[in-house]
Amino acid sequence: MERPAVNCTVSNCTYWDEGNKCGADSILIHIDQHANEDYEVEAGKIIGEDDYEIEANSVANTCCHTFKPRS
Numbered sequence: 001m002e003r004p005a006v007n008c009t010v011s012n013c014t015y016w017d018e019g020n021k022c023g024a025d026s027i028l029i030h031i032d033q034h035a036n037e038d039y040e041v042e043a044g045k046i047i048g049e050d051d052y053e054i055e056a057n058s059v060a061n062t063c064c065h066t067f068k069p070r071s
Contacts, residue, residue, distance in 0.1 A: 014068040027066040031056050041066065 006022035008015075017023035028041050031054055040047040056062050 010067060012070050014070050015066065022066070024066050027064060029062050029064055031061050032063050
């Protein structure tokens with residue numbers, strides 16, 4: 001199964017690939033309310049947290065927690 005393309009313009013992210021694509025194996029999208037939380041993420045899941053569901057009211061309420069600055 002082919003992965004969907006994820007567009008990203010954050011060029012200082014470790015996973016940023018040519019053509020403004022996200023090259024991460026998986027991504028974690030959360031709501032803005034949790035944007036400042038410091039999560040440890042592996043394979044698109046939060047480490048140490050049970051699965052839970054959160055609803056967003058619109059696309060503007062979401063953010064990406066996969067970001068990792070390039071070293």
